[in-house]
Amino acid sequence: MICRTCCEEIDEMLGEDCKCCASKHKFAAFGESCGLTRFVDPDGERYVYFAADLTCAGKKVEVTDFMDELWNALATAKGRSDLLVRRRT
Secondary structure (H helix, E strand, C coil): CECCCCCCECCHHHCCCCHHHHHHHHHHHHHHHCCCCEEECCCCCCEEEECCCCCEEEECCCCCHHHHHHHHHHHHHCCCHHHCCCCCC
């Protein structure tokens, strides 16, 4: 059987859940707990995913605003709202 979310092969006979998606769910939950809307690929690949639905947000080099989001999460975690990156309009 093929996972509908990530297209990885799952052994349905063993009653397995998709290990790839299980890792992504853990990363997504942690990212959300830090104030992030996206997270990096658990396998260290070059992709970034949306926490809400695990869909691909793009390659790390393509989603440059992710760095601002990471910085703001760190600043917030350390109570430094004076260091938040402000988005340009």
